[in-house]
Amino acid sequence: xxxxxxxxxxxxxxxxxxxxxxxxxxxxxxxxxxxxxxxxxxxxxxxxxxxxxxxxxxxxxxxxxxxxxxxxxxxxxxxxxxxxxxxxxxxxxxxxxxxxxxxxxxxxxxxxxxxxxxxxxxxxxxxxxxxxxxxxxxxxxxxxxxxxxxxxxxxxxxxxxxxxxxxxxxxxxxxxxxxxxxxxxxxxxxxxxxxxxxxxxxxxxxxxxxxxxxxxxxxxxxxxxxxxxxxxxxxxxxxxxxxxxxxxxxxxxxxxxxxxxxxxxxxxxxxxxxxxxxxxxxxxxxxxxxxxxxxxxxxxxxxxxxxxxxxxxxxxxxxxxxxxxxxxxxxxxxxxxxxxxxxxxxxxxxxxxxxxxxxxxxxxxxxxxxxxxxxxxxxxxxxxxxxxxxxxxxxxxxxxxxxxxxxxxxxxxxxxxxxxxxxxxxxx
Amino acid sequence: xxxxxxxxxxxxxxxxxxxxxxxxxxxxxxxxxxxxxxxxxxxxxxxxxxxxxxxxxxxxxxxxxxxxxxxxxxxxxxxxxxxxxxxxxxxxxxxxxxxxxxxxxxxxxxxxxxxxxxxxxxxxxxxxxxxxxxxxxxxxxxxxxxxxxxxxxxxxxxxxxxx
Ligand SMILES: Cc1cc2nc3c(=O)[nH]c(=O)nc-3n(C[C@H](O)[C@H](O)[C@H](O)COP(=O)(O)O)c2cc1C
Ligand code: SF4
Ligand code: FES
Numbered sequence: 001x002x003x004x005x006x007x008x009x010x011x012x013x014x015x016x017x018x019x020x021x022x023x024x025x026x027x028x029x030x031x032x033x034x035x036x037x038x039x040x041x042x043x044x045x046x047x048x049x050x051x052x053x054x055x056x057x058x059x060x061x062x063x064x065x066x067x068x069x070x071x072x073x074x075x076x077x078x079x080x081x082x083x084x085x086x087x088x089x090x091x092x093x094x095x096x097x098x099x100x101x102x103x104x105x106x107x108x109x110x111x112x113x114x115x116x117x118x119x120x121x122x123x124x125x126x127x128x129x130x131x132x133x134x135x136x137x138x139x140x141x142x143x144x145x146x147x148x149x150x151x152x153x154x155x156x157x158x159x160x161x162x163x164x165x166x167x168x169x170x171x172x173x174x175x176x177x178x179x180x181x182x183x184x185x186x187x188x189x190x191x192x193x194x195x196x197x198x199x200x201x202x203x204x205x206x207x208x209x210x211x212x213x214x215x216x217x218x219x220x221x222x223x224x225x226x227x228x229x230x231x232x233x234x235x236x237x238x239x240x241x242x243x244x245x246x247x248x249x250x251x252x253x254x255x256x257x258x259x260x261x262x263x264x265x266x267x268x269x270x271x272x273x274x275x276x277x278x279x280x281x282x283x284x285x286x287x288x289x290x291x292x293x294x295x296x297x298x299x300x301x302x303x304x305x306x307x308x309x310x311x312x313x314x315x316x317x318x319x320x321x322x323x324x325x326x327x328x329x330x331x332x333x334x335x336x337x338x339x340x341x342x343x344x345x346x347x348x349x350x351x352x353x354x355x356x357x358x359x360x361x362x363x364x365x366x367x368x369x370x371x372x373x374x375x376x377x378x379x380x381x382x383x384x385x386x387x388x389x390x391x392x393x394x395x396x397x398x399x400x401x402x403x404x405x406x407x408x409x410x411x412x413x414x415x416x417x418x419x420x421x422x423x424x425x426x427x428x
Numbered sequence: 429x430x431x432x433x434x435x436x437x438x439x440x441x442x443x444x445x446x447x448x449x450x451x452x453x454x455x456x457x458x459x460x461x462x463x464x465x466x467x468x469x470x471x472x473x474x475x476x477x478x479x480x481x482x483x484x485x486x487x488x489x490x491x492x493x494x495x496x497x498x499x500x501x502x503x504x505x506x507x508x509x510x511x512x513x514x515x516x517x518x519x520x521x522x523x524x525x526x527x528x529x530x531x532x533x534x535x536x537x538x539x540x541x542x543x544x545x546x547x548x549x550x551x552x553x554x555x556x557x558x559x560x561x562x563x564x565x566x567x568x569x570x571x572x573x574x575x576x577x578x579x580x581x582x583x584x585x586x587x588x589x590x591x
């Protein structure tokens with residue numbers, strides 16, 4: 001087992017997601033404790049816990065909350081980001097399906113801390129069971145008087161579940177807000193920060209589902225106890241959803257600091273069909289791939305993975321076996337980015353289109369040697385010139401693969417065929 | 429669309445005051461569930477009901493991939509083509525489904541029974557390859573399972589026709 005658990009710490013049964021089962025595990029007792037605290041002290045505790053966001057950027061949650069400085073009588077909003085669109089990522093789904101009340105309790109505590117009267121769960125439109133589970137939990141919480149009614153100290157919260165309709169940029173915090181405003185989900189330029197001017201121009205905190213799910217534990221245990229889990233720079237745990245050519249894909253809760261190779265070889269059962277590992281996408285396709293040799297000395301913490309030039313991102317890990325064609329791999333990623341570009345920024349809209357065309361051309365055996373430099377040039381031109389992080393992310397992913405597997409691209413262009421057999425699958 | 433207004437009113441109650449424009453997307457979802465797509469008259473109705481500019485409804489409709497302006501087959505098969513699924517055989521599954529149904533991705537069978545689409549990551553990569561049959565996920569899909577599912581759906585359709 002990859003360390004201690006803070007979220008996946010109960011047995012999943014057909015009824016473990018219900019209010020009754022959650023209460024039997026001590027559910028909603030932390031809410032009582034929180035409501036007896038001063039709101040500002042909750043934010044202080046969360047800041048002291050060192051909790052880092054789990055949506056991809058690992059931004060300190062307490063620091064984001066600190067910007068909001070709730071003023072009594074003013075309107076503030078909270079949104080839980082359940083868009084889970086980063087390819088390779090499927091861990092928020094675990095929380096929504098199995099621990100929806102943990103999210104509801106955490107949103108109650110967070111809203112109390114931040115002076116929020118109305119909160120939202122933004123969930124991707126394709127999610128069916130996760131939607132029914134979180135909506136079911138919210139309905140149960142309403143029926144039990146936890147939502148929609150004043151609590152002992154007068155605090156009241158309503159939660160609306162808002163369903164997306166199939167768009168990756170809705171996961172980007174400002175795109176999410178524009179989507180809830182009932183418009184096409186164009187991300188917005190910052191500043192102003194969303195904590196200053198967010199949903200309908202009111203201060204808004206947006207946190208990932210997993211980030212929020214940690215709040216209840218932090219208030220229950222206290223920041224000091226929470227920090228005993230994980231490492232000093234990466235406190236707590238991270239849900240890692242692993243897929244690709246791995247023997248035991250799935251969602252694992254990993255205590256920060258756990259050895260990476262051990263996680264893959266032992267906890268995840270090693271590679272599929274006993275294949276050799278070529279490389280790993282650490283945390284969603286927008287993080288740079290690391291080769292097996294590179295990860296060997298690393299552990300699963302931000303301070304270990306970031307200096308290697310990548311990041312744990314959204315926890316969407318993809319294991320890739322020897323023999324996988326990285327040209328075809330990049331083709332799938334670029335097709336995705338092109339498809340999902342919202343089209344607002346020229347470098348992203350045009351750049352994604354060009355990159356997609358170039359890689360398609362290479363795969364069709366019509367690539368020219370300059371194509372490699374063109375992919376680099378477009379990636380660099382996107383970096384920092386777009387409104388949201390997607391432009392940069394696509395560039396990082398591309399450069400990450402080109403840097404390490406340039407020979408495969410050169411081979412493909414020269415020989416008009418894959419250095420391997422163009423396979424993405426790992427055969428037995 | 430008019431018969432859905434009582435439901436829309438209920439939805440509205442859950443939102444804070446002043447959030448009428450936010451109802452555009454949930455209303456369109458509901459209309460599509462009812463009719464299978466969003467028709468011109470639905471847009472007219474929604475514009476009148478919510479008091480939002482028509483362009484806003486049109487933009488939302490044209491932006492999101494899950495919203496449609498035209499009907500599709502009675503069963504919608506959506507196969508993920510993103511990386512984790514492709515690494516677990518999605519490309520073969522898509523080819524097989526195309527052959528079996530005699531359509532290309534995006535196409536509808538001549539009898540109107542099936543529409544086949546490819547989609548991006550469904551957030552189910554650990555159980556790849558994944559296909560949605562209408563609202564439901566089918567995970568760890570194999571070619572045999574795909575054949576079985578399509579076969580079953582065809583039988584269900586026939587039973588439905590007899591009734
Ligand atoms: C293109 C794009 C897509 C994103 N998709 C998601 C997503 O699906 N879920 C998520 O939690 N964060 C996503 N993010 C990150 C959010 O913008 C935001 O940083 C995050 O929700 C903040 O939560 P956290 O601080 O708790 O991590 C995305 C960012 C970008 C640029
Ligand atoms: S970077 Fe791309 S996805 Fe993001 S706002 Fe610009 S065009 Fe849209
Ligand atoms: S890649 Fe298919 S579900 Fe994620």
